[in-house]
Amino acid sequence: MTTIKDIAKLSGYSIGTVSRVINNHPDVSEEARRRVEEVIREQNFQPNSNAKQLKQQSNSAITIIVKGNENMFFEGILERVQAQLKESGEDVAVTFLDEYSNEVQAAIQLCALRKPKGFIFLGGNLEFFRMDFDKIDVPCVLLTNTAADLGFSNLSSFTTNDMDAGYAVIDYLIKKGHTKIGIIGGSASKIGSQIGFRRIEGCRRAFEDHGITFDESMQFEPSRFSMSGGYESAQRILKKNPEITALFAIGDTIAIGAMRAIKDMGLSVPEDVSVIGYDGIESARFSIPRLSTIHQDTDALARKGVEDLLLRINYRHPLAHEDVPFSLMEGESVKTIETKKKRSTK
Amino acid sequence: MTTIKDIAKLSGYSIGTVSRVINNHPDVSEEARRRVEEVIREQNFQPNSNAKQLKQQSNSAITIIVKGNENMFFEGILERVQAQLKESGEDVAVTFLDEYSNEVQAAIQLCALRKPKGFIFLGGNLEFFRMDFDKIDVPCVLLTNTAADLGFSNLSSFTTNDMDAGYAVIDYLIKKGHTKIGIIGGSASKIGSQIGFRRIEGCRRAFEDHGITFDESMQFEPSRFSMSGGYESAQRILKKNPEITALFAIGDTIAIGAMRAIKDMGLSVPEDVSVIGYDGIESARFSIPRLSTIHQDTDALARKGVEDLLLRINYRHPLAHEDVPFSLMEGESVKTIETKKKRSTK
């Protein structure tokens, strides 16, 4: 193992100077810097990160906490975040959590264990943040939910505007002639913190604006963010409410399960039941039928999240809470219904 | 921060003894052990891993190298490996690589940077291992390919027997009456090291045993392990060889892309073209039609891989090269063809 000591000896400078070169301290002569860097290159020297971190009292790799094992959407975004971070030379640790577990507690534990430089949360329940996030003091970013109202000084957030997007979905379906619309996914809890809540809240407003009543007990069914969750919830809601002509699954993973369930009930998409998803994952572009969905800009989410975190880890940099734009991608899974009302008004 | 010093003071023992308790050394009195453990619990003390690793000259987290970003199969297995490792209290780092990049070089770099305790390779090109793996000296496990013939003393491997499984697929299709069979996925290279090669080699043998000639140029099309790769390769092979009645995609991700391509060509699965995949990922159970496929036992793969690695990291433990059993899962994507030959022989 080459150490900083060897570099010192070889370059003719002290280990203090070598360390300063490595860490880009300003007060090193050009000559010393050049010489030391040369030796470092020759020896292919890599500083020992354990020693460095021991000394600096900080910290291990940036940690990504993925909340929702089975949610395919997170897989895509995880990859992007990981790629971004690696480009910046940052090491990355990943922890997968069940969709219902407490991500903030998990982060607190990790802090005790290895003091990560920072966290990126992929998905998060605001309720857990409210309860315990004050115990975390490293810079964090929450992706796909907004932390704007929480007021923590070390938590940025980037998300699709779920309220607007939920609104857009229902508005779209209604304009396509649907009025008997079912929603599946997320939990029915009114806490206002679960990932799906804002989406559903947007739906509510759209229904209202169109003068259509939304009966939660008949038109909503909770579901895990998984294909099997979507499969089961679609079956349940369609059985309890056979009038439904369109289903909004608040995640593509759920939607794909739902389409399979509809098929297994002897019905077809979109002829008997239209389905629209949320996320815009790759599988949605290859499913049969192709899934209509809200496309979240994973690239922007990942890029902004990583940039923000890095800036705040390395410099004094202000927090940010931003929405990234979304778009409704039309596939083949929603059909137009000519309603009587429509016809008469035309 | 509580340190080992605090525990020493609080417990009335020296830091040496505390350290021995933490590391389960035998030569500690029962009394000391009890007392120290009590204080550790009270203080919720976590040893500083940087200091520990600095001292032990070893090492950072076990690192999983995922080769093939877009291959959904790896996502499932990654999760399981991760879960297993976490259960054993091991920290985990993940690196995603493109399917065509050099995973061994990547591992070598990581060794220089942070000396991981070990690596788990999800997918691997034996050629790269042959070339450079001797530069890695930590315990490693290769999953989904066999390293039995490589003879490295620090590399175990666990895999489905790709040869047998490839054979089983073709045998199955032929028994279903198909003779014009196309294969997509992997690379055509004869190097014998790519992940898909053994699968295709198994296919060849099955064709031979059934007395059916296999014309690689007309019946094989390479493909990335991605949905879009499958989409394009299916289109290409079906255009160049319209006689094909069944397609074997050597990965489910590829198969799902292929089914979509067939649909877009105005044909349907399985009426016009049968499709069979390989992997048994969850999406295969929810696709329309449900995909027939070789189910790899990801649970066993993950469990055995992790156990083996941990054993070899912590003890002198022999290498292993094992096959895990597979099964052919029938979905809805393969139809039976009544061939003339079949009829006459019956």
Place this chain on the structure above:
DNA sequence: CTGAAAGCGCTTACAG
């Protein structure tokens, strides 16, 4: 069985 002490490879005031 236990303690005192050296040392892992680095960073950073401190003094010059």
Place this chain on the structure above:
DNA sequence: CTGAAAGCGCTTACAG
């Protein structure tokens, strides 16, 4: 601008 030295939190011969 540079060097000598203390110290980060731990482990592990060594001596008893």
